[in-house]
Amino acid sequence: MRATWACRPYTVRMTSPATISSELSALLAAVTVAGRPVAILVWAGVAAVALAIAVPSFRGWVRLASAVLLGALALGEAVLIWFHIRLGQVCLSVDPQTGRAAGAFAVPLWIESEKLYALALLLATVAVAARRHGEELRPLLAGGAALLAGAALAVGRPFSAPLPDFLAQYRGYLAAWASGDAAAAAQAFAGIEGSRRFFYNAWYMWVHPPLLFVSYVAFAASFAATVLMLVRKRSSYEQTAYRCARLGYLPLTAGMIIGMPWAIVAWRGEAWWWSGKVNMSLMMWALYTAYLHGRLYLRRPGMWRVAAALSVLAFAALVLTYLTTYLVPGVHSVA
Amino acid sequence: MERRRTAWDFALMMATVALLVALGAQSLLGTLYAWWAYRNEPGWEATGYPAFVTVMNAIAAPLAVALVVVMGLCVPKRLFSRRALVAVSAVLVGVGVSVAAVEDSVQAGLTAYLALAALLQCAVVVLTLADAGGLAYMAEGRAAKVGSGLLHLGFVVFALTVVALQSSSAMLPAFVASALLLAGGSALSFYSRGSSSERSGTST
Numbered sequence: 001m002r003a004t005w006a007c008r009p010y011t012v013r014m015t016s017p018a019t020i021s022s023e024l025s026a027l028l029a030a031v032t033v034a035g036r037p038v039a040i041l042v043w044a045g046v047a048a049v050a051l052a053i054a055v056p057s058f059r060g061w062v063r064l065a066s067a068v069l070l071g072a073l074a075l076g077e078a079v080l081i082w083f084h085i086r087l088g089q090v091c092l093s094v095d096p097q098t099g100r101a102a103g104a105f106a107v108p109l110w111i112e113s114e115k116l117y118a119l120a121l122l123l124a125t126v127a128v129a130a131r132r133h134g135e136e137l138r139p140l141l142a143g144g145a146a147l148l149a150g151a152a153l154a155v156g157r158p159f160s161a162p163l164p165d166f167l168a169q170y171r172g173y174l175a176a177w178a179s180g181d182a183a184a185a186a187q188a189f190a191g192i193e194g195s196r197r198f199f200y201n202a203w204y205m206w207v208h209p210p211l212l213f214v215s216y217v218a219f220a221a222s223f224a225a226t227v228l229m230l231v232r233k234r235s236s237y238e239q240t241a242y243r244c245a246r247l248g249y250l251p252l253t254a255g256m257i258i259g260m261p262w263a264i265v266a267w268r269g270e271a272w273w274w275s276g277k278v279n280m281s282l283m284m285w286a287l288y289t290a291y292l293h294g295r296l297y298l299r300r301p302g303m304w305r306v307a308a309a310l311s312v313l314a315f316a317a318l319v320l321t322y323l324t325t326y327l328v329p330g331v332h333s334v335a
Numbered sequence: 336m337e338r339r340r341t342a343w344d345f346a347l348m349m350a351t352v353a354l355l356v357a358l359g360a361q362s363l364l365g366t367l368y369a370w371w372a373y374r375n376e377p378g379w380e381a382t383g384y385p386a387f388v389t390v391m392n393a394i395a396a397p398l399a400v401a402l403v404v405v406m407g408l409c410v411p412k413r414l415f416s417r418r419a420l421v422a423v424s425a426v427l428v429g430v431g432v433s434v435a436a437v438e439d440s441v442q443a444g445l446t447a448y449l450a451l452a453a454l455l456q457c458a459v460v461v462l463t464l465a466d467a468g469g470l471a472y473m474a475e476g477r478a479a480k481v482g483s484g485l486l487h488l489g490f491v492v493f494a495l496t497v498v499a500l501q502s503s504s505a506m507l508p509a510f511v512a513s514a515l516l517l518a519g520g521s522a523l524s525f526y527s528r529g530s531s532s533e534r535s536g537t538s539t
Contacts, residue, residue, distance in 0.1 A: 246525040250518055257493065257514040261507045271384045274391040276366045283362035290355040296348050310352075317359065320366075328370045329380075 015092060015101075017178035021171070023090045028162065031083045035159020038076040042149055045069030049146040053139045063128065066142040070124040073149060077109075077121055080158060084109055087163075091170055093196050096177045096185035102193055105166075106201045110209045112163050113156040120148035122217040133225065133240050140224040165334070169195060204262035211255030216318060218248030219288070223315035226308055238304060241311055242295055249288055256285055267331055276328030280321035287314035347405060354402045358395065365391050399494075400445070404428065427451050446499040453491045460484040482523025489516030 048065035052058045084107055093102040110118040127141035152158065169192060176188035199205060222244035229237035263272050272278060291310035297303045325333050369387065372379040404424070427448055435444025463484050466477060493513035500506045 246521070250521045250525070253521065254514050254518045257510055257517065260497075261510040264501060264506065271380050271388075274365055274369075274388050276369050279362040279366040279369070283359040283366075286355040286359040286362070290352040290359070293348055293355070294352050297345055300345070306352075310356075313359075317363075320363075324366060328366055329373045330369070 015094065017174040020090060020092065021174050021178075024167075024170075027083070027086050027090055028167075030086075031079065031162060032160055034079050034082075035076065038072065038079055039153055039159055041072035042069070042076060042153060045072040046146045046150050049142045053143050059139075062138045062142055063134075066124060066127040066138065066145065069142070069145060069149060070121070070128050073117070073121045073124055076117065076159070080109060080114060080117070080162075083162065093173075093189070093193050094177070095193075096189055097182065103196065103201070105170075105196055106206075107163065107166060108200065108205045108209065110213060111205070112165055113158045113161060114152075114163075115209075116148055116152035116156045117158050119213055119216065120145050120152050122213055123148060123220060126217055126221055130221065132243070133228070133237060136228055136237075137221065137224050137240070140227070141221060144220055144224075166195075166200070198266040202262065202266070204258060208255050208259045208262070211251040211258070215248040215250075215252035215255065216322070218244050218251075219315055219318055222248065222311060226311040226315075230308055235304070238307070242292075245288065245291060245311065245314075249292060252285060252288065256281060270331045272331045275330035275332050276324045277321070277330060277332035280317065280324045284314060284317040284321045287317050290314075350405050351402070354398055354405065358398050358402070361391070361394055361398065396441075442498060446495065449491055449495040449498060453488065453495055456484065456488040456491055460488055478523050482520045482525070484520070485516050486520030486524050489513050489518075489520050492516060 045065070045068045048068050049062070052062040052065040088104045088106055091105045093105070094100070095102060123141060124145035127138055127145050130137050130141060173188040173192040176184045179185065222241045225237045225241035225244060229235070229241060263278075287310060291307060291314050294303065294310050295307045327333075365387075372383055372387070376383055430451060431444040431448030433444075434447040435441050438444070460481065463477070463480050490513075492509065496506065496509040496513055500509050503509075
């Protein structure tokens with residue numbers, strides 16, 4: 001069961017399930033080793049942010065602590081980018097029957113164990129860069145980023161247990177390929193090739209999630225400003241909340257619409273229409289649309305309350321949309 | 336006269352908000368039910384899911400139609416006086432209902448209605464680009480007005496794609512076109528105005 005892989009012109013090599021498996025194990029060991037000091041740095045950043053927020057005399061250091069967290073997260077992201085590039089070189093999809101290589105994997109940097117990490121990185125960036133009402137918003141944004149970073153390391157474990165679903169499927173395919181059972185190997189190849197073409201390497205996966213993540217972070221900033229407005233009763237926060245929401249609405253709308261034609265093609269015959277994730281995404285979009293529409297008449301008596309309520313409801317819908325992936329089963333979920 | 340127009344616009348806006356919130360509530364309840372069904376009815380995806388989709392579609396349809404009608408009122412309001420607007424809207428709905436009756440298909444009626452609404456909105460965008468007089472916008476500035484027009488056109492094209500083009504080869508280009516219209520319209524509508532006008536809200 002040997003195959004010649006000539007997808008990249010600069011490297012032609014003999015490959016087999018055993019050599020791929022061996023290279024993959026070495027790569028996973030390397031990313032675990034490289035990730036260990038990075039994880040310590042990220043935890044240090046989390047602790048710095050927590051201290052700066054919790055201890056009143058350290059409040060002036062929130063931006064610096066956020067920058068430390070951002071730097072550590074960026075370093076970790078560099079490790080993950082290297083890991084994904086190597087993963088693309090190591091993991092091949094080879095037809096066991098013909099020995100022909102179908103292609104390599106371009107696994108996106110924002111799935112599975114890396115989703116929370118990517119969100120933490122984006123939110124930490126906003127926490128450092130925030131200008132308008134930056135001093136007031138920063139503790140909330142940095143606190144959110146620290147929370148996400150901690151959850152990314154504790155739950156997602158992108159360095160110590162990376163991409164569990166992808167690796168489980170890929171190792172299953174390698175095992176089937178090595179077993180000599182032609183039928184099992186063909187079935188495993190059909191599965192991994194379908195995942196490669198319609199999920200990991202799909203253009204949609206490189207566009208749809210990042211657009212939504214950018215919108216989520218903008219909406220988080222909008223929510224923080226709304227909370228400040230409700231607590232401090234100052235209308236200028238409302239303008240900041242609106243600015244952030246309109247920043248998020250554009251990628252949210254584009255991201256959702258881009259996802260739909262892909263779903264129609266890739267999930268043909270599957271139960272995706274009105275599935276939990278689709279439902280909640282629709283709810284979030286409807287509420288943000290309602291918020292931006294309701295804000296038209298902000299100067300009308302009482303309308304600021306309606307706008308604020310819609311803003312809070314819409315953000316609650318965002319959190320529920322994210323959690324739905326893990327709580328409600330379906331084709332769009334991992335529950 | 337101006338006051339009546341503002342009250343009319345406000346009513347349309349509140350109707351839009353109410354319909355969107357209702358659609359959001361339906362989505363939440365649908366998700367909760369699906370969550371419950373997955374936990375309590377083994378094999379629900381194979382046995383109960385088709386019926387669930389039918390019920391959800393049946394609940395969403397009147398909301399979606401009402402949203403389209405409100406949008407249908409919102410689109411030509413830029414071109415016509417209030418009296419003419421009601422007449423034009425009635426004609427649009429009448430054409431949709433007639434097509435639905437003749438073809439014996441709600442989908443065909445909605446398609447006809449949305450196609451007419453899209454044509455009207457195209458005319459609005461062209462007239463706005465040409466800086467023609469007589470168009471009623473809340474937004475100030477030509478770019479914001481064009482953005483508003485494109486945004487509404489994007490919504491109508493999106494609805495038309497969902498209703499009529501899902502199985503067509505034109506599906507992907509139509510989705511991309513609606514995404515571009517919505518994104519471009521949002522960008523122009525949200526970012527072309529100065530901070531002073533932000534205090535009164537978005538432009539539509």
